[in-house]
Amino acid sequence: MPNEVLLRLEAVSKRFPGGVVGLDAMDLEVAPGEFLSLLGPSGCGKTTSLRVTAGFETPTSGRIFLDGRDITALRPFDRPVNTVFQDYALFPHMNVAENVGFGLSLRKVPAAAQRKQVATALDMVGLGEKISARVAELSGGQRQRVALARAIVCKPRILLLDEPLSALDAHLREHMQMELKRLQSSLGMTFVMVTHDQTEALSISNRIVVMNKGRIEQVASPALLYDRPATKFVAGFIGTMNLLEARLVGRDGATLRYMSGDLPLELSADQNEVSADGRAHTIGVRPEDLVATPSAGLATVPAKIESVVFHGRTLRMHAQLISGAPVIIDASRQAAETAFDIGDIVHVRQRPGANSVVLKA
Amino acid sequence: MIEVGAKPPTRAPLAFRAGMLAPGVIVTFLLILFALALVVFLAFRANDGSLLGAGFTLRNFEAVIFDQLNWSVMLRSLVIAGLVTMATVVTAFPVAYYLAFHAGRRRGLILFLVTLPFWTSYLLRVFAWKVVLAYNGVLNSALVGSGLLSEPTLAFLNTPAAVVVTLAHAYAPFAILPIYVALETIPKSLIEAAADLGAKSWTTFRRVILPNAMPGVMAAALVVFVPTVGDYVTPALVGGPSSTMIGSMIQAQFGKANDWPFGAALSVAVMLVILTLVLIVRTSDTRLGRRA
Numbered sequence: 001m002p003n004e005v006l007l008r009l010e011a012v013s014k015r016f017p018g019g020v021v022g023l024d025a026m027d028l029e030v031a032p033g034e035f036l037s038l039l040g041p042s043g044c045g046k047t048t049s050l051r052v053t054a055g056f057e058t059p060t061s062g063r064i065f066l067d068g069r070d071i072t073a074l075r076p077f078d079r080p081v082n083t084v085f086q087d088y089a090l091f092p093h094m095n096v097a098e099n100v101g102f103g104l105s106l107r108k109v110p111a112a113a114q115r116k117q118v119a120t121a122l123d124m125v126g127l128g129e130k131i132s133a134r135v136a137e138l139s140g141g142q143r144q145r146v147a148l149a150r151a152i153v154c155k156p157r158i159l160l161l162d163e164p165l166s167a168l169d170a171h172l173r174e175h176m177q178m179e180l181k182r183l184q185s186s187l188g189m190t191f192v193m194v195t196h197d198q199t200e201a202l203s204i205s206n207r208i209v210v211m212n213k214g215r216i217e218q219v220a221s222p223a224l225l226y227d228r229p230a231t232k233f234v235a236g237f238i239g240t241m242n243l244l245e246a247r248l249v250g251r252d253g254a255t256l257r258y259m260s261g262d263l264p265l266e267l268s269a270d271q272n273e274v275s276a277d278g279r280a281h282t283i284g285v286r287p288e289d290l291v292a293t294p295s296a297g298l299a300t301v302p303a304k305i306e307s308v309v310f311h312g313r314t315l316r317m318h319a320q321l322i323s324g325a326p327v328i329i330d331a332s333r334q335a336a337e338t339a340f341d342i343g344d345i346v347h348v349r350q351r352p353g354a355n356s357v358v359l360k361a
Numbered sequence: 362m363i364e365v366g367a368k369p370p371t372r373a374p375l376a377f378r379a380g381m382l383a384p385g386v387i388v389t390f391l392l393i394l395f396a397l398a399l400v401v402f403l404a405f406r407a408n409d410g411s412l413l414g415a416g417f418t419l420r421n422f423e424a425v426i427f428d429q430l431n432w433s434v435m436l437r438s439l440v441i442a443g444l445v446t447m448a449t450v451v452t453a454f455p456v457a458y459y460l461a462f463h464a465g466r467r468r469g470l471i472l473f474l475v476t477l478p479f480w481t482s483y484l485l486r487v488f489a490w491k492v493v494l495a496y497n498g499v500l501n502s503a504l505v506g507s508g509l510l511s512e513p514t515l516a517f518l519n520t521p522a523a524v525v526v527t528l529a530h531a532y533a534p535f536a537i538l539p540i541y542v543a544l545e546t547i548p549k550s551l552i553e554a555a556a557d558l559g560a561k562s563w564t565t566f567r568r569v570i571l572p573n574a575m576p577g578v579m580a581a582a583l584v585v586f587v588p589t590v591g592d593y594v595t596p597a598l599v600g601g602p603s604s605t606m607i608g609s610m611i612q613a614q615f616g617k618a619n620d621w622p623f624g625a626a627l628s629v630a631v632m633l634v635i636l637t638l639v640l641i642v643r644t645s646d647t648r649l650g651r652r653a
Contacts, residue, residue, distance in 0.1 A: 056553050076556040083557045089550035093572040102568075103558035154558060 005065075006032040006190055007053065007158055012062030014048050014214075022048035024214035025062065030158070035184050035191045037201035039237070040211035046194045049211075050160050053192070054083050066157060077106075082151035083160045086167070088143045090135045096122070096146050097131045103154040121153035122146075124183065141172050148180075152187060159184075161193040165200065177204050198238050202226065210234045231360045235284040242285045242327045243359065258283060261323035263301045265350050267358065282359045287330040289354035292317065292346040300347035303327065305340055315340070321348065403625035414622045421626030431610070431627065435634065438607040441524055441596075442589040448529040449585045450578060453536035457577075460537070461544035472541075475534050483531060487598045490527045494518040494599065519601025527599050528589050536581035543577020544570070583639060590635055607631055 007030040014022035023045045030036050038046035051057040053064060055076035063072045071079055082103070090099050097118050104114045122128050125145035130138065138146065144164060151159055164180070165173045181204045184191045195201050201208045202222040210217045210225065210233070218230040229235040232243060246260035251269065258265040258281070265283055293300065303319040306326075314330045317340060321327055329348065331340070340346060350356065404421055406414025425431055456475070464471050478486060493499045494517040501513035517523060547570060555565040593608030600606075607627070614624025 054553075054557060056556075075561075076553070077559045077561055081557075083554070085550045085554055087548065087550055089548065089554035091551060091554075091569060091573075102555070102560075106559040106564065150558070 004031055005029045006067065007192075008065040009049065009053070010063045010065065012049070012052060012059045012064060014045075014052060014057060015060045021045075021214045022057075023052065023059070023062075026214070026216060028209060028216065028219070030190060030192060032190055033188050034206040035181065035193070035204060037205035037208045038192065038194045038211060039198060039201040039208050040196065040217075041237070042196060043213075044211040045214040046196075046209075046211050047162060048214075050083070050162055050192065050194050053158070054081055054160055055079050080157045081160055082154050082156035083162065084144075084147045084151050084164045086163045088147040090143055090146055090150070092135050094135070096127070096133050096135065096138070099135065099146055100150045100153055102150065107154070117153055118149075121149040124152070124186075125149045125179075140167055141176065144168065144176065148183070152183070152189065156189070158190045158192055161191060163194055163196065166195075166197070173200070180204060202238070210237060212237075227355050228357055229284060229359065232282055232284075235357075235359050240287050240328055242287065242290065244283045244285055244325060244327075245280045246283045247280055261301065261321065261325070263321065263323075263348065263350070264299045265356055266352075266354070267356050282361075283356055284359045285327075285350065285354065285356045287316065287328040288314070289351045289356060290327060290329040290348055291351050292319070292329050292331055292340065292348050294344075294346060296347045297349070300349040302345050303348045305342055305344045305346060307342060308340055317346075319346065319348065400625045400628055403622050404629045406622045406625075408620050408622045410619070412621075421623045422630070424623060425626050425630045431607075431630075434605060434610055435607050435631070437521075437604070438590050438631075439634070439638075441521055441528075441604065441606060442586050442592075444525045445528040445532065445589045446582050446586040448525055449532050449536045450540070450581055452529065453533055453540055453581060454578070456533075457537050457540035457544055460541045461547075475537050478531070478534065484594070484598075486531060487527055487595055490523070490530070491518065491599055494523050494526075518599060519603075521600065521604040523599040523601075524596050524604045524606075527595050528592065531595075532585045532589065535584045539580040539584065540574060540577045543574045543580075547573045579642065583642070587635055587639070591631060 007028075009026050009028040011025045011027060012023055013025050016022055026045070026049060028049070038049060040046045048057060052059050055071075055074060055078075059072065063070055065071065066080070091102065094102070097115075100118045100121055101114050104117060109117070119128065119131065122131055122145075125148050127142060127145045127149065130142060130146075135143065135146070144167075147164075161180075165176050168176060177200055180191070180193075193201075193205070202225075205222060207219060207221055208225050209219045212233050218225065218234045220228070220230075225234065225238050229238060229241070235241040235243065244260040244263070244265065246258035246263075246265055248256060249259045250257040254269050256267040256269045258267065260283065265285065267283065292303070296302070301321055301323070303321045305317050305319045307318045309316045309318075311330070314332055317329045317331065319327055319329060327348065403414060405417050405419070407416045407418040407420065409415040460468055460471055460475075491498070495501070496513050496515055496518065498518070500517055501510070504510040505513055551569055551573070552565055555569045560568065590606075591608040591611075593606060593612045596604045596606045596609055611624050611627050611631070614620045614627060618624075
């Protein structure tokens, strides 16, 4: 939980006509100056929470505070937040300078100051020379930058970004991710970005909110989210995770010993508080935390390779354990020198020191 | 190796394309271009009572240009058509706006209602206005009945105002539809973006919605203005003598006066005037650069 709170959503719910639940009692706190991502599949409520914050949607219940002030009832034009829209929403009948200056002109900023601020904002996004271009002449990436400049020039308390990079091609997207990050830290502005791209969220956010079905599954830093996903949903959404049903069989100091069928799994006890109730738990094991060897050894179980996919530095193998459970194993190419083939029987064990976790449903 | 399926795929599609084009070509050439050419041809013929006239002459155009009456009637037609266009567009805009932004599930029904007047004959609708505007008509009865007037007035029927009202009513659907389409295609995110940047509803309307709806408004204005300039049925029925329009004069040449070449010359002159106006509007429209 952040110490200082800039934006607070308090039990915000949104039900759309027809009974569709957009948000289900969402609580969220955003700290000043952070880059927060709302991540989730389509229909999870991430865009709705952004639109509720911007004022385009009125929550069915709950309250929204900005700088400690209740803004729930304020109209969009009265909220000191600005939005970068997914389709950019540039005004087609205005040129770049007029688009960027729109917000300033409504704030009755004198013309000379307006021109200066527009030029500064455009320089900041690297579009200084396009100041008098028509919107139709710009490429997708350039429109994206104009949309950014148009929002930041108003100096919002929070900049809301609705899937800002989803319309760009992969190469440009990666570049713009870094640009966004740079812009955010140089302005010291609070960014709240909606995305469905976990790589994007992981690479530029300070914190990530993973959402599903209108609820928050987990809020954590990218590293924590990757290492210690709280739920099956988060584990499945962030990277690739093997979900293995296992029972607690013993405790060895700081190590919890589980058995998933015949496969022994070790988990660190200080990060997984689990009572030995004998029930099956779901253990998340990353593909890189499973090792496949050609010969049987201690604590291995046989598995049959079903496919081998080249992944650059690693080979990704889909295999089926003898218990029937499907697993994904990442092996470095050197380790895989023995050339695993489809149909081969390999012996799988957990890598020592692996970072496996107990997952909630 | 011979590829069997690689025959050049031109033959059959060519015949098909020609077949598809034929109706349009026939209509364009026979019914529009030929008819137009006939009018232009006639305009240069001397009237001898025969169908196609005799000999080529510029007399007809001289008569058109140097007769003051033609110009004053022409001017009146343009003014009335201009008023009709303004009245139609101004009343159509709110309807189109409601349809585009607030009608919701009722949109289909309202669109249907907008086109409903087309189900009755135009003449019937004009006569309906006669019933409304006449000395002992609906409007006068209502005004006298409610005590606003002590006796019926003649100020409604047989005036240019009656022509404007009747035509504005008749052309309303033609104006509503293009404006509706223009408003409907404005992305909702533009309106949200304007609000997001601090624009209240009226500012959003003035600075974002209206400029982006201008192509539709212009289209509506043209669609109303061009046919109303040449209208002659409406002024004849509800306009009275002070609202004779250029269409009535042309019709008289082809009818009572039996001077087809002069009527044709008058038609050509009207077409040129309208064409000039349309071109002026179009160039100013593109210069304003609405909608990239």
